[in-house]
Amino acid sequence: MAKKFAELRAKMAPEAQARVEAKAQELLAEMPLNELRQARGLSQKVLAEVLHVQQPSIAKMEKRTDMYISTLRSHIEAMGGQLDVIARFPDGSVKISNFSDIESDLLQQA
Amino acid sequence: MAKKFAELRAKMAPEAQARVEAKAQELLAEMPLNELRQARGLSQKVLAEVLHVQQPSIAKMEKRTDMYISTLRSHIEAMGGQLDVIARFPDGSVKISNFSDIESDLLQQA
Numbered sequence: 001m002a003k004k005f006a007e008l009r010a011k012m013a014p015e016a017q018a019r020v021e022a023k024a025q026e027l028l029a030e031m032p033l034n035e036l037r038q039a040r041g042l043s044q045k046v047l048a049e050v051l052h053v054q055q056p057s058i059a060k061m062e063k064r065t066d067m068y069i070s071t072l073r074s075h076i077e078a079m080g081g082q083l084d085v086i087a088r089f090p091d092g093s094v095k096i097s098n099f100s101d102i103e104s105d106l107l108q109q110a
Numbered sequence: 111m112a113k114k115f116a117e118l119r120a121k122m123a124p125e126a127q128a129r130v131e132a133k134a135q136e137l138l139a140e141m142p143l144n145e146l147r148q149a150r151g152l153s154q155k156v157l158a159e160v161l162h163v164q165q166p167s168i169a170k171m172e173k174r175t176d177m178y179i180s181t182l183r184s185h186i187e188a189m190g191g192q193l194d195v196i197a198r199f200p201d202g203s204v205k206i207s208n209f210s211d212i213e214s215d216l217l218q219q220a
Contacts, residue, residue: 033206064208084195084196
């Protein structure tokens, strides 16, 4: 896998690599979970209904600074998104596959 | 923040947006934690020393399919990387800022 990653990058000119990296950074907004929910046009009430929890649970969750990856995945999927866990290094980024959503992958294949 | 994100994207031509998205996906290797460690040229022993744990703890951790975000962050930082938690939607991606590493941010400012 590491070799494949290196090969992919090597195929691009250094200028192209730098440009893509800069554009990718520029496009990436950064916000907390409550702002993301608002940006998706969702209320705490609606999200609570999708996740089958009470509204105060959503409020509490949005204030947390640590949680299980599976909990965060459920929360983001309830907003219609997908969770990506990325390890960023000076020479490139890698998506960590340990936490892939096996259940929804199986559903997509079915 | 949501408005700013939309503005950034709107400034780019649709072709450019699609091209950047495709390139970003192409550049992103996907692998489990043990392969990432090997790709960084690190042994379980070395990583265990950096994290002040026993080597079997690293082996065990690399097999886990769920963990606290803070645990994963420590693991990735021990490899010299940074953790990014991304919510990906069909119309763009957002970095979730709830889990920012406050301690290292403070250290960088000092």
